[in-house]
Amino acid sequence: MSATAIRFDGVTLGYGRRPAVHHLNGEIAASSLTAVVGPNGAGKSTLLKGIVGTLRPLEGHIRLIGASNVPVAYLPQAAEIDRSFPLSVYDLVAMGLWSRSGLFGGVGRKDRTKIEEALAAVGLIGFERRPISTLSGGQMQRALFARLLLQDSPVILLDEPFTAIDARTTADLLDLVRRWHAESRTVVAVLHDLDMVKRAFPKTLLIAREPVAWGETQDVLSAENLLKARRMVEAYDPHAHECHRSAA
Amino acid sequence: MLNLILSPFAEFEFMQRALVGVVAIALGGGPIGVFLMLRRMSLTGDAMAHAILPGAAVGYLFAGLSLSAMTIGGLVAGVVVAVAAGLVSRFTTLKEDASLAAFYLLSLALGVTIVSLRGSNVDLLHVLFGTVLALDDNTLLLIAAISTITALALALLYRPLVLECVDPTFLRSVSRAGTPTHLIFLGLVVLNLVGGFHALGTLLAVGMMMLPAAASRFWTNDITVMMVISVVIGIASGLSGLLLSFHAELPAGPAIILAAGGIYTVSLLLGREGGLLWLAWPGKHLEA
Structure with missing residues (x-):
């Protein structure tokens, strides 16, 4: 099987002590093309910041595997x-x-x-x-x-790269994403256009603070999963207790 | 006409020294001012100029109008304030302007009080408005050294400095140079303010940074050209200000800053990049 490029071990990312990404476990395979989807406030951008390293996890580890001197390329x-x-x-x-x-x-x-x-x-x-x-x-x-x-860079992260971009530019830029995929680079993109995800992205991570589903795009984007993601409570609980779930 | 320009400098050594001093200040202050402006820190420079005052005043309290004591005092005070304010704005939610605004008033009041403890009003005027017509060899050497250090440091820091202004997120994703670059830059600002302080005083030193920089923004969209124009405007202000003060018997420091203000006003009106004249009469639109 293909090697791992990015590995998440019990990762919680957030601001202050409030988690924006809560207990994420799993891995992004090297040379894969992954879409990250979810409602606003689901922690998608936070996840990318964690991978780039500008935001340190509150708990757990994010590991970039495959020794490379070239840092991750990141489009905020x-x-x-x-x-x-x-x-x-x-x-x-x-x-x-x-x-x-x-x-x-x-x-x-x-x-x-x-x-x-x-x-x-x-x-x-x-x-x-x-x-x-x-x-x-x-x-x-x-x-x-x-x-x-x-x-x-062997790893490319894109945060909503096609938001407010016209169809022709989107098509041109999507071709570049496909080219990177063909060149065996690992690409992770935060997206809102589910049709585009179904068309162009083989893997999907559906996230709503906690991971909802992760894997082959057609399995992840089921009606049931999308409904589950939409039920995420956006406001945080002002009286939240300390989380005692084990990291692994 | 030419005689009016040349003879003051040919006849009087103090005019030559003043000219050398303002040219050196313009060489260092021009590019620093451009970066301050582009980093939206124009008022930060002003606040830091005031922060230097209590330090210089403490030096004055112990050693009188001594170059080294006031320089060291000013540098220490300036660096402390700059680094503290820089770190506060970087690592807390308080913005840089907010943390510096308090120092502005506090430092000025404190500095004036300390100078008044020992000195006369004449000394106070020296500290506040400088003594550009009485620069001795050591002061000139100090100013020249500061300009040299500034030019070298900016050449080395140019890339991260520009990147930090345009796209700080990108810089953070490729390098850790951001924070050290910012702190070194603040150090350069303090150095140049201390240099300018001896010639123009705490209140006007920042004028030789910000006025040429603000004026140069109206002439070009290219940052390198902008720094060159800023230096040229600084030198032109120094020259014309000194002449103005010589012939009209005006105080030299304010005359130099007034000259810079004049060039700024002309740039604001006529500047090719967004000057008021071009905004009012842009000419007919071009073909698509």
Whole structure:
């Protein structure tokens, strides 16, 4: 069977002492293409932050397996970028080379070719010198996908990559996701469009704070499971007690 | 005309020294100001300039108007406040501006009180508004050294500094350089404020950072060009301010900041990137 890329052992992630992801066990297989779905507030983004390592688990461990010096490539929800900063599209995309050039390394001719290829792959040729403030939402997302391409990471995490993106851009970017899958990279994407998940994502994790179902997409997205996920209580209990469930 | 510009500097050594001083301050302060502005920390610079005052005042209390005592005092106070405020905003929910706003008033009141304990009103004016026309060799060397350190440090930190402004989440996902970069940057701000403090005083030192930076934003959309323009505007302000003060017999420090303010106003009106004139008369729209 295929190797494991990301392993969760009794993982609880949250803010303060409030869990947003509660007691998650399981693994994401290497080279798999997984969708993470669930209602708002279900802990989907939190889960990605935990995998990237910007949020430490309150309990349990998240392990990235397969020794690699290249860090996980992560596309957060778009709002976190300062669009008013005077930076060109070219420079934004070139940041993807960070893991190789680091703080001080130069950008050589080979790297420039790579940057141009990435821009071409997302259809942004001619946009190189444009300030990022002039990009539309879809063009910005294309630029960020170009940056992901350059990061050349074996593990790619996408947080709602197609929200508020038009059909053509979505189709183009989804092709890149398929290409990554074909290149045996491990891709995990938070999504809301269940039709797209059924069409393009073989594996699905349905989560509503606690994992509801995880496995083959057609099994996970059953009417019964979706109803269960929808029943998740969104508000937290102000008088919640300490959780004593065992971590494993 | 040319004579009006050249002769003050040719004839008077104190004018030459003042010019060298403001050029050096512009070289360090210009790029720092641009980063402060782009990181939405313009007022942070102002608050930190005030935070330097009690430290410099304590130095003054012990050693009078001594360069080293006031520099060390100012640096210590500035670094303490900058690091404390930086850490507070990073690791608690309190925002940086909120944690610095309190220091602004507290430091100014404390500093003025300490200077008044020993000195005259003239000394107080020196501390608040600087002595750009009386820069000695050591002060010039200090300012030049600070500019050199700033240029080197910015060259090394450029990439994480830019990334931290544009996309801090991305920087955190690829590197741990974010927090150290931020702290070193705050240290550079303090250094430049202490350098500027000797020439322009605590109240006006930040003017040579923020006014050229704010003006340069109206001329370009490219951050490297912006830093160059900011330095050029700083130097032009220093030169014209000194001349203005010489010919019109105005106090030199405020004249320099007024000149910078004049350039800022012109940029605000005429600047090619979002100046008011271009907003009012943008010309007919282009073809799609």
